[in-house]
Amino acid sequence: MMKRFLLFLLGATLAGCMQSPIEEVSEGITEEQLLEPIEKLSSDEFQGRSTGTVGEEKTVTYLVNQLKEYGIKGGMPDGSYIQDVPLIGQTTLEEATITIQKDGEEIHAFDYYTDFMAWPSNLEEEVSIDEAELVYVGYGIQAPEENWDDFKDTDVEGKILVVKNNDPSSDPDLFKGDTRLYYGRYGYKFEKAREMGAAGVLIIHTSPSAGYGWNVVANGWNREQFYLRDSEAVESSPTKFNGWLTKEVSTALFESAGLDLEEQLTAAESRSFEPVLLDGLSLSLDLRATYRQKDAQNVLGVIEGSDSKLKDEYAVFTAHHDHLGITKPIQQDSINNGALDNAAGVSAVLNLARGYEKLQPQLKRSVLFLFVGAEEVGLLGSTYWATHPTVHPGKVSGNINLDGMNVYGETKDIVLVGYGRNSVSDVIEEVAAEQGVEVKPDPHPDRGYFYRSDHFALAKQGIPAVFPNSGTEFINRSEEYSATVDSLQNANYHTVNDEINDYWDLRGMVQDVRLFFEAGYRILNAESMQTWRQGDEFKQKRLEMLEEVGGQ
Numbered sequence: 001m002m003k004r005f006l007l008f009l010l011g012a013t014l015a016g017c018m019q020s021p022i023e024e025v026s027e028g029i030t031e032e033q034l035l036e037p038i039e040k041l042s043s044d045e046f047q048g049r050s051t052g053t054v055g056e057e058k059t060v061t062y063l064v065n066q067l068k069e070y071g072i073k074g075g076m077p078d079g080s081y082i083q084d085v086p087l088i089g090q091t092t093l094e095e096a097t098i099t100i101q102k103d104g105e106e107i108h109a110f111d112y113y114t115d116f117m118a119w120p121s122n123l124e125e126e127v128s129i130d131e132a133e134l135v136y137v138g139y140g141i142q143a144p145e146e147n148w149d150d151f152k153d154t155d156v157e158g159k160i161l162v163v164k165n166n167d168p169s170s171d172p173d174l175f176k177g178d179t180r181l182y183y184g185r186y187g188y189k190f191e192k193a194r195e196m197g198a199a200g201v202l203i204i205h206t207s208p209s210a211g212y213g214w215n216v217v218a219n220g221w222n223r224e225q226f227y228l229r230d231s232e233a234v235e236s237s238p239t240k241f242n243g244w245l246t247k248e249v250s251t252a253l254f255e256s257a258g259l260d261l262e263e264q265l266t267a268a269e270s271r272s273f274e275p276v277l278l279d280g281l282s283l284s285l286d287l288r289a290t291y292r293q294k295d296a297q298n299v300l301g302v303i304e305g306s307d308s309k310l311k312d313e314y315a316v317f318t319a320h321h322d323h324l325g326i327t328k329p330i331q332q333d334s335i336n337n338g339a340l341d342n343a344a345g346v347s348a349v350l351n352l353a354r355g356y357e358k359l360q361p362q363l364k365r366s367v368l369f370l371f372v373g374a375e376e377v378g379l380l381g382s383t384y385w386a387t388h389p390t391v392h393p394g395k396v397s398g399n400i401n402l403d404g405m406n407v408y409g410e411t412k413d414i415v416l417v418g419y420g421r422n423s424v425s426d427v428i429e430e431v432a433a434e435q436g437v438e439v440k441p442d443p444h445p446d447r448g449y450f451y452r453s454d455h456f457a458l459a460k461q462g463i464p465a466v467f468p469n470s471g472t473e474f475i476n477r478s479e480e481y482s483a484t485v486d487s488l489q490n491a492n493y494h495t496v497n498d499e500i501n502d503y504w505d506l507r508g509m510v511q512d513v514r515l516f517f518e519a520g521y522r523i524l525n526a527e528s529m530q531t532w533r534q535g536d537e538f539k540q541k542r543l544e545m546l547e548e549v550g551g552q
Helices: 002-014 021-026 031-041 044-049 054-070 186-196 214-222 247-256 261-267 339-358 380-387 423-434 455-459 481-492 507-525 539-548
Strands: 082-092 097-102 105-111 116-120 126-136 160-164 200-204 225-228 241-245 276-303 314-320 325-330 333-336 366-372 396-401 413-417 438-441 465-469
Touching (some): 031 339, 031 507, 044 333, 054 339, 082 380, 105 247, 116 214, 116 276, 160 186, 186 200, 186 241, 276 339, 276 380, 314 339, 413 423, 423 465
Parallel strands (some): 160 200
Antiparallel strands (some): 082 225, 116 241
């Protein structure tokens, strides 16, 4: 290894190059090198890379072969490349209808997929709800630290909860204002329903509150759903089903109870809100589901650090390799190719791996490349690694998670989800400033992106993590171009249209990946491990993990 590195330095010198080795290697991150894995992984051959399919198997094989080609060792304790993620797959049959009765007479029949989405809890094969009462519980949040309780003393056991999406945002002094917290995530709503003994829960969908349209809900939850076999989701609870309602259906439902939906949504912004029984209404629903056991797979590659004292500490780069697979055809196209989400992020991490391998003698800490599966079905691959880690979280310096990249051209800026929360953010900002790039915080904190990608699973274990997003100030483009890009991304997200298109310009991706390459290099060689800001929600967990390994 040392001989190869010395020859590399000699070659650079003979060529009259005055660049440092890291600059030389960084220049090897090119549009061509980035495009090749994206084209491969987003081709129809990979069938949309859905969890538990032939497409996933092909993806895993491709990633392992790429790492081997780069000379990168497997990241599992035995030197292999694959971590099996034990899952149970749930497929809900579509012939389901929600019927609403008023005073014993049916007044509404809502259709699966177009009007609502629902699936059994507790991995039940059959669920039957017969004329259960409905109660609107606002955001469905209990947060003692905010002196907030949407349930008050109302007994909701055996009832169907109708819940507003997101968390309160009208008061900047509550729930961090516009920033969505975990309280605003659908997972919290389902967990709270189980805790309160509800028979079921239906979240009211609106595009502004979710950050995406109904098509994302319908396509996402219509597919086979997966759960970790040892998770709470497989434990018995009184909640028989979880689900979503469209805003249109919700409006009709509330009107039938003599209520105005918009007024009720507004009322939920107040601490004084109390649950509202949808008086006279009841809900009936029959659901059936089938199950199978299937392992997803994480792919791990590792480059060992060169410093005898620091090589047992790691920086981790993550990217999820899965996508939505095959869904309902749109204009005869049923394959969700996932070019941007997330063949692009996978390509970025592959290129980082190839670059760092060339600099191995200069890396004090080790680096782990973690390509996780089952992200699209609930961050399950990253959650499994975080709870069954190959490296103790107290030995992980920091995480940069790449989920989607800038494929639309060079920008003057870059967005960091997690900006200012930890020192990983500081390192990226430092490098960006040297390169003339402005780092900005998430422009849509209300959408809760920090809790929607794989870095979240690592952050919950105390690992300082950030989630870079594309900038918006495009260089040498018209003022309308940014709006066009935003429109494209919204229209293509989680659809069959997520493919390489005529707007793609990978110069922006080259710029960003080189930035992360330099930032990662500094993290790997820093005197100390990365840290959370004082008062951050993950700071205490970090301290606990460091204590477990005898750190500070």
